[in-house]
Amino acid sequence: MVEHLNAWYGKTHAIQDISLTFPDKQATAIIGPSGCGKSTFIRCLNRIHETQPKARAEGRVLLDGNDVYQEDPTEIRRKIGMVFQRPNVFPTMSIYGNVAAGLKLHGGYSHDEIDTLVIESLKKSALWDEVKEKLDQSALQLSGGQQQRLCIARALAVQPEVLLMDEPASALDPISTARIEDLIFDLKHQVPVIIVTHNMQQAARVADRTAFLYLGKLVEIAPTRDLFERPAEKLTESYITGRFG
């Protein structure tokens, strides 16, 4: 649940007073024209936004009733997993090492536990069959789509309570995209998934609810079908019918 979230880059007011809720067992899509603040918005949810110079955020983000902004950011980021717009694997680590990185660097897991979680996460992200023979090879030799699924596996391995995805499929071919959509479909039954996308068909396919952002403000949030078929706002309608953006 998000209440009165505001975010700035220096003097640029990128997110203006957004409040909304993300229900359990649902995927929420965030759509809007380029530069409207979608990335900034979800980066505020796991407090990655504030790690940039001159960036700050205000407001309340509630996870299990606790305000994310009152707690230790590292702990929060661990509970709220994130997949970025472009794949960002750790270049000096193996495929296995990438997925295990979160667990290893947190400590407190036995070898067997790490093994199990790594395999499980790779299976969930539909990468296992492609990499099971070469777990100890460099992650950089994977294709872009495989790297993106590796990043998803890496985020899943630490067992997050919420998963944020920033256009996870924007650099992928249709087959990888379909796999990721299947994955979101499965995942949302375990953790709430929040996915930013430019692709309205994709939002329609995977999301239960969709939010439309415009110029840093929340214009409308509704069940996906309603938003696309009977938008309450003129702005939403002209965006989804392709009249701007």
Next chain:
Amino acid sequence: MRPPKRRRRRAKSFVLLGLCAVAVLVMLAPLASILYTCFVNGAGAITPSFFLKNPPQACNPAAGAPCPQGGVADAILGTLLLVGLASAIALPVGILGGIYLSEFSERPLARPARFLADVMTGIPSIVIGVFVFGIFYFVAQEGWISTFSAVSGYTGAVALAVIMIPVVARTCEESLRLVPTSIREASLALGIPRHRTIVRIVLSSARGGVLTGALLAVARAGGETAPLLLTAGFTTGSIFGLSGWTPSLPVLIYQFSAGGEPNTTQLAWGAALMLVLMMLVISVGARLALRNRFGGRTT
């Protein structure tokens, strides 16, 4: 495209490529010449006694008297000790400094520190030698140290470390900066704390560049002569630790190449070859160690 234009373009490309090739030759010629001359003149000096004995009195075998060949054992040892101690001081300080300059660049101290490091890289090494000697001389005069004199291996190692630190710090900073922000964010987003992100993810991603910088500094320190003349001194006798006058290969080359006696001149050539080989081994060895386990090179 009309033919004459294309021909002219090809000619231009040919000339430019030729110029680049010539530049590469000009760059490599001195290196080849140095290696060749060192081998031709120095290889003869490298015998077992070269590593085991110390330099003899200068003499000329042509004059009839028997003339021991001698060696540069303690100068090799001295160079290893000096550079080793200097690296032990400079690498941790330099790398930590580099991390500060790159990862905490928003702190007020970072800008002036970077500027001062740049200034320091430009200070002639002999000035650093005089300066470090001055400090140790003062400290010795005051009687604060009694175990070693102002001219000693320790003084020399400190002078070398002062030369190395800014080089290590700046190259470390530059290579850390090359690590994309997205990699840092990936780590932070996993809930990995910032200090662990820096050490385990950022530093590890940049290890190639950091190591290259460290090697550059070690090689530079290994070849420094001027500051050692003032700080570490020189002796043809044996050394015991670093507390007294400590010979080193560069200073030995300086001392012996001027003498004109065949046997010491021969040793100077041998020492030059030795120094070049040591640097080569360090840099090739480290590069091999760096070849990551995936067989590829890291940046």
